[in-house]
Amino acid sequence: MMMEASAATSNELILDARGITKRFGGFVALNNVDLAVRPGERLGLIGPNGSGKSTLTNCLCGALKTDGGSISFAGRAIDNLSSYQRARLGLGRSFQLPRPFHSLSLLDNLRIPLVYAVNARSGTHLTEPQIRTRSTELLGEFGLGGKLHRLPGDLTQVEMRKLELARAMATDPTLLVSDEALAGLSHSEVNEILALLLALNKRGVAVIFIEHIMRAVMAFSERLVVLVAGEKIADGTPKDVIADERVIGAYLGQ
Amino acid sequence: MSNGRFILLACLVGVALVAASTFVTNEYYVFAAYFVLQYVVLATAWNILGGYVGYVNFGTTAFLAIGLYSAAALNKWLDLPIPVLIPIAGLLCGAVGLAMGYLTIRLRGVYFTIATLALSVVVQTFITNWDYVGGSRGIYIMRPTDVPVFGSYVAYLFFLMTVLAVASVVIARVIERSTFGFGLAAIRDDETAAAASGVPVLRLKLVAAAISGALMGMAGAPLPFYLTYVEPTSSFSLAYTVNSVAMPLVGGTTSWLGPVIGAVLLGTMQQAMTVLISSSVNLLVVGVLLVIFVIAAPNGILGLIRSLRGKKVDPETNPLAAILVTEKRSSQ
Numbered sequence: 195m196m197m198e199a200s201a202a203t204s205n206e207l208i209l210d211a212r213g214i215t216k217r218f219g220g221f222v223a224l225n226n227v228d229l230a231v232r233p234g235e236r237l238g239l240i241g242p243n244g245s246g247k248s249t250l251t252n253c254l255c256g257a258l259k260t261d262g263g264s265i266s267f268a269g270r271a272i273d274n275l276s277s278y279q280r281a282r283l284g285l286g287r288s289f290q291l292p293r294p295f296h297s298l299s300l301l302d303n304l305r306i307p308l309v310y311a312v313n314a315r316s317g318t319h320l321t322e323p324q325i326r327t328r329s330t331e332l333l334g335e336f337g338l339g340g341k342l343h344r345l346p347g348d349l350t351q352v353e354m355r356k357l358e359l360a361r362a363m364a365t366d367p368t369l370l371v372s373d374e375a376l377a378g379l380s381h382s383e384v385n386e387i388l389a390l391l392l393a394l395n396k397r398g399v400a401v402i403f404i405e406h407i408m409r410a411v412m413a414f415s416e417r418l419v420v421l422v423a424g425e426k427i428a429d430g431t432p433k434d435v436i437a438d439e440r441v442i443g444a445y446l447g448q
Numbered sequence: 449m450s451n452g453r454f455i456l457l458a459c460l461v462g463v464a465l466v467a468a469s470t471f472v473t474n475e476y477y478v479f480a481a482y483f484v485l486q487y488v489v490l491a492t493a494w495n496i497l498g499g500y501v502g503y504v505n506f507g508t509t510a511f512l513a514i515g516l517y518s519a520a521a522l523n524k525w526l527d528l529p530i531p532v533l534i535p536i537a538g539l540l541c542g543a544v545g546l547a548m549g550y551l552t553i554r555l556r557g558v559y560f561t562i563a564t565l566a567l568s569v570v571v572q573t574f575i576t577n578w579d580y581v582g583g584s585r586g587i588y589i590m591r592p593t594d595v596p597v598f599g600s601y602v603a604y605l606f607f608l609m610t611v612l613a614v615a616s617v618v619i620a621r622v623i624e625r626s627t628f629g630f631g632l633a634a635i636r637d638d639e640t641a642a643a644a645s646g647v648p649v650l651r652l653k654l655v656a657a658a659i660s661g662a663l664m665g666m667a668g669a670p671l672p673f674y675l676t677y678v679e680p681t682s683s684f685s686l687a688y689t690v691n692s693v694a695m696p697l698v699g700g701t702t703s704w705l706g707p708v709i710g711a712v713l714l715g716t717m718q719q720a721m722t723v724l725i726s727s728s729v730n731l732l733v734v735g736v737l738l739v740i741f742v743i744a745a746p747n748g749i750l751g752l753i754r755s756l757r758g759k760k761v762d763p764e765t766n767p768l769a770a771i772l773v774t775e776k777r778s779s780q
Contacts (some may be wrong), residue, residue, distance in 0.1 A: 256643075306645045
């Protein structure tokens with residue numbers, strides 16, 4: 195049932211990571227992991243705690259250097275690019291624990307990616323009024339329109355998650371890696387954020403959705419990848435994957 | 449206020465200071481004011497890396513001494529005038545600042561701070577053993593008794609330091625309001641998140657460290673002519689380092705105005721104490737003030753004013769408090 199996405203030619207893929215290996219000393223956090231994402235795809239990435247999901251995110255986004263394998267994004271090898279260069283290419287990420295710029299207002303939090311990621315791309319140059327309009331619009335879309343001039347410290351937990359996503363979206367990504375955007379939220383808050391992510395995807399943004407809440411994963415994902423102890427053990431439609439014996443074994447024990 | 453207007457205003461303040469100094473008959477006051485202005489430059493320069501980017505530099509003496517000794521050596525060798533020595537000191541210290549900036553790739557928080565402290569020890573050892581500038585014996589600098597236009601040499605030095613102070617405050621304020629300054633603030637708040645938002649973290653830190661170092665070095669270039677005798681022990685006095693850290697923290701680190709307030713307040717107070725009590729009590733008072741401010745008013749005087757106006761301030765913008773928080777976080 196392994197759906198070999200890597201069988202597709204690489205120019206059809208927005209992200210094509212092959213044989214990603216990451217070691218921390220003697221501990222192998224990722225072992226030869228392949229991950230492919232098509233443009234506009236909603237990919238769920240699940241796995242027990244410590245299975246390497248966040249390490250994979252960090253390797254893809256350039257926060258960690260890999261010890262093996264290759265990553266190409268939008269048809270271009272990005273292995274030697276640092277984090278900020280990957281963000282400028284359109285590889286956006288949101289962090290598991292929100293990491294806002296706490297001394298800057300919400301508007302200025304979004305101004306950073308607009309100025310440094312979007313304006314650094316060739317062919318785009320947003321003027322100051324355009325930057326302001328865009329960040330106001332984005333904050334409005336994420337339900338933060340009433341708090342434009344507040345500091346992140348004034349926000350509630352769910353608002354902080356929204357700010358995290360809004361800032362990632364301000365880089366105008368073609369692929370968004372969302373690392374546990376729902377952790378610690380209530381039932382209704384989960385639905386709220388999920389609706390936002392679906393709306394982003396409708397605009398053509400591919401999403402790698404890392405999550406523990408299975409209800410949300412099943413509702414969101416078109417395809418599901420399972421990592422266990424640094425290895426990919428399943429890759430396919432959500433229905434097939436959750437019926438896979440190895441996946442059941444990994445989650446429930448054999 | 450636009451940058452243009454600010455520059456005009458800063459220049460007017462500078463002109464007023466120089467004009468006022470010509471009316472002062474007792475030269476000691478001009479000497480004291482030079483000392484305070486030198487701290488305006490040092491504190492402002494420190495704040496560009498320490499306050500805006502959050503990297504606490506304990507190597508102020510290294511930069512000041514490189515500026516000071518490069519000026520003393522070049523003056524001895526080629527007899528260059530101070531307006532030429534200042535940019536040379538700036539270039540040298542800018543290069544050292546750039547090298548220090550590369551340390552930030554591996555060293556963060558308190559580790560970076562320790563490395564900068566080591567930098568001053570290395571520079572001090574080098575200069576103590578450099579015979580051309582007198583080694584540990586020190587070196588005398590002969591200055592002309594009169595200079596044209598200014599009349600006395602002290603008035604000339606005061607003019608130069610006023611120009612440097614105005615220039616560094618203008619540079620700090622322009623940076624603060626620029627895209628570059630916003631990038632620095634993002635780095636201070638969270639380097640990883642800044643990089644994920646497209647901020648070229650290393651490049652920005654290098655530029656900030658180079659500017660900060662260059663300004664500190666430039667402040668040091670006229671100093672041998674002010675002191676007329678320099679030797680390593682007093683040139684590497686802990687007072688320069690402690691003051692350049694304490695002044696921005698007492699004034700407030702997120703704005704150009706903070707270091708200026710801190711330097712004027714602490715600098716004037718130290719001059720008064722030197723005359724009224726003893727110069728050795730200075731550092732004690734500054735130390736106590738620093739502790740009080742870090743605990744009771746982490747955002748300095750500016751933060752205190754803002755919170756009195758009912759505005760919320762973020763305690764993590766205090767670079768000293770922030771390095772402790774970072775240590776706590778990274779150990780979790």
